Amino acid sequence: LICRADFMHALENDIKPAFGVSKDEFDSYISNGIIVWGQPVTDVLEEGQLRIRQTMKSEMTPLVSILIEGPPNSGKTALAAHIALLSKFPYLKFCTAQTMLGFSELAKCQQLKKIFEDAHKSTLSCVVVDELESLLEYAPVGPRYSNNVLQTLKLLLKRLPPKGRKLLIIATATHRDILEQLGLLPSFSKVIHLSNMSSGKHILHVLNEIEHCFNDNEMRILEKKLHDKKVWIGIKSLLDLIEVARQADENARVLRFLTQLEEIAGMT
Ligand code: ATP
Ligand code: MG
Numbered sequence: 169l170i171c172r173a174d175f176m177h178a179l180e181n182d183i184k185p186a187f188g189v190s191k192d193e194f195d196s197y198i199s200n201g202i203i204v205w206g207q208p209v210t211d212v213l214e215e216g217q218l219r220i221r222q223t224m225k226s227e228m229t230p231l232v233s234i235l236i237e238g239p240p241n242s243g244k245t246a247l248a249a250h251i252a253l254l255s256k257f258p259y260l261k262f263c264t265a266q267t268m269l270g271f272s273e274l275a276k277c278q279q280l281k282k283i284f285e286d287a288h289k290s291t292l293s294c295v296v297v298d299e300l301e302s303l304l305e306y307a308p309v310g311p312r313y314s315n316n317v318l319q320t321l322k323l324l325l326k327r328l329p330p331k332g333r334k335l336l337i338i339a340t341a342t343h344r345d346i347l348e349q350l351g352l353l354p355s356f357s358k359v360i361h362l363s364n365m366s367s368g369k370h371i372l373h374v375l376n377e378i379e380h381c382f383n384d385n386e387m388r389i390l391e392k393k394l395h396d397k398k399v400w401i402g403i404k405s406l407l408d409l410i411e412v413a414r415q416a417d418e419n420a421r422v423l424r425f426l427t428q429l430e431e432i433a434g435m436t
Pocket of ligand 2: 244245246298299340
């Protein structure tokens, strides 16, 4: 006998939404979690929460779009995916040039258009548009970019969802000045800057949060060396360094980590 409980179980476990795939894809962009290492992360998360609420509650703004802009490896993609998941909206979609490799300009535009049209069918939707420069095929030599993709994005960023539907767009980019020149910035309700880690304290925060990395003794040395230093490094680069140090021989790893950190983060 099949009863209601079976249907509910299937809904929970077996049936994937027809469009707006999957938490798994979003999780894959947050492979190392989110470590709140300092104020810049808190600021982005707070703005994200605020915009989620605005999308849900406000009658006047059915379309809310934010741009997270920051240096390479600063954690833009992971934060964008994280905020999208926080929204718990029923339609979530991640657009990235990575899954459009080899697409013609026209195919890219059509794919983008389709994603937004599907988003407009759900009452609450969140679309992440990752690495705007890559989608635009931007190259500094020339400079060159796809004007077709640019015009398509501009229109899609402006198109209001039908009555009663709401859409939150979270985009990421590395070069604010380029988007400014292309006239894309005014398309966003809010541009948020994400900074690199700038102090030794930020790094220590990450080290303290990651387990099985350095032992207590090593941490004491690192704290002495780092607590008053200025640095400049993205979270993704730091996590790489930590991973390398982890593989290294125990008696060499602190020194090795500090040397590499100095090289990449320019400690003063
Ligand atoms: P790129 O410039 O190559 O696009 P990015 O700025 O998009 O890089 P991500 O790809 O988001 O960087 O990489 C960030 C990595 O750091 C992810 O693995 C994520 O899980 C991890 N991470 C840990 N803490 C944070 C944080 N506070 N913010 C963002 N990412 C974090
Ligand atoms: Mg990225």
